[in-house]
Amino acid sequence: KIPVWLDCDVGHDDAMALILAAYHPSISLLGVSTVAGNSSLKNTTANTISVMQAAGIKGIGVYKGASRPLVKPAAYAGDIHGASGLAGTALLPEPDFATYLSEDTNAVNAMYRAIISSQVPVCVVAVGPLTNIALLISMYPQIIPKIRTLSIMGGAVALGNVTAAAEFNIHFDPEAAHIVLNSGIAHISIVPLDVTHTVLTTKNVIRRIAESVPVPRFAQLITDLLLYFSSTYGGVFGMGDGAPLHDPVAVAYLFMRNAFVERYVRVDVDCSAGHGQGRTYCDMFGRTGKPPNCWVATSVDVEQFWNTMLEALVAASKE
Numbered sequence: 001k002i003p004v005w006l007d008c009d010v011g012h013d014d015a016m017a018l019i020l021a022a023y024h025p026s027i028s029l030l031g032v033s034t035v036a037g038n039s040s041l042k043n044t045t046a047n048t049i050s051v052m053q054a055a056g057i058k059g060i061g062v063y064k065g066a067s068r069p070l071v072k073p074a075a076y077a078g079d080i081h082g083a084s085g086l087a088g089t090a091l092l093p094e095p096d097f098a099t100y101l102s103e104d105t106n107a108v109n110a111m112y113r114a115i116i117s118s119q120v121p122v123c124v125v126a127v128g129p130l131t132n133i134a135l136l137i138s139m140y141p142q143i144i145p146k147i148r149t150l151s152i153m154g155g156a157v158a159l160g161n162v163t164a165a166a167e168f169n170i171h172f173d174p175e176a177a178h179i180v181l182n183s184g185i186a187h188i189s190i191v192p193l194d195v196t197h198t199v200l201t202t203k204n205v206i207r208r209i210a211e212s213v214p215v216p217r218f219a220q221l222i223t224d225l226l227l228y229f230s231s232t233y234g235g236v237f238g239m240g241d242g243a244p245l246h247d248p249v250a251v252a253y254l255f256m257r258n259a260f261v262e263r264y265v266r267v268d269v270d271c272s273a274g275h276g277q278g279r280t281y282c283d284m285f286g287r288t289g290k291p292p293n294c295w296v297a298t299s300v301d302v303e304q305f306w307n308t309m310l311e312a313l314v315a316a317s318k319e
């Protein structure tokens with residue numbers, strides 16, 4: 001099994017990333033850390049825990065990380081995820097902080113401990129702003145060779161979704177993304193918007209989930225969340241059938257890399273305060289002459305992804 005640490009800002013698509021990471025048979029989930037992004041740290045932490053309870057994910061510690069970006073003020077994604085960060089259902093349990101939240105230390109120290117004490121290098125998947133990961137490698141640079149792969153959902157080759165230029169996770173904390181991309185971690189990959197916008201929660205996909213997940217209450221919770229996500233995407237982006245389910249695609253990268261087409265290129269983050277703030281400049285034609293630092297996914301086998309996601313949802317409903 002691949003040892004994996006998940007860093008997230010739950011979030012509708014983060015919730016699916018959490019379920020996939022917890023239930024895919026080739027992953028051993030070491031821990032979960034939370035970060036401010038889609039909503040406040042308080043909300044993303046509460047959402048993480050209530051999703052874990054609803055999905056029967058037990059015995060995995062949750063650790064609170066950064067409550068704001070390194071430099072910029074926080075700007076949440078309430079238009080997409082609602083004020084709570086996970087709106088659209090009445091079926092989420094009240095978070096049981098006492099059981100799930102490890103308050104002995106923070107996310108950065110917890111990640112350090114888990115990774116440094118692992119017998120084999122650990123994969124880290126980051127599906128929120130990169131604040132916690134930037135703090136981890138800044139405070140504990142000795143961790144860098146112990147990270148096998150850092151799989152990031154973030155950035156874009158072409159499209160922006162928070163400005164014309166930038167994707168949300170990178171735009172929320174560009175300085176953190178800059179630190180991470182220049183860290184020297186041996187294998188950094190990004191699953192950018194260009195790819196996640198092909199993985200859509202279409203009516204067909206939602207129907208398939210509703211029909212396959214055997215426990216009606218859990219099936220309802222998942223379809224509530226995906227329908228809410230689809231409707232906010234419809235309202236904000238004018239998308240027709242379904243919303244891009246970004247985050248679990250970066251989890252899938254860890255165990256089905258052969259389902260992706262990717263390129264190893266130079267990626268630089270725009271940390272200016274101008275129009276390009278938070279943009280990921282992906283040097284697809286090698287024009288900068290700078291050495292590559294990042295695997296950029298350019299496509300994914302969408303059918304293979306949904307089959308795997310569905311299996312994880314079915315497994316979660318049985319717990």
Ligand code: BDR
Pocket residue numbers: 011012013014038077080127128153161167168169246247
């Ligand atoms: C990313 O931003 C968040 O709103 C989603 O959870 C995803 O991680 C997509 O730009």
Ligand code: CA
Pocket residue numbers: 008009010011013014037038127128247
């Ligand atoms: Ca996210």
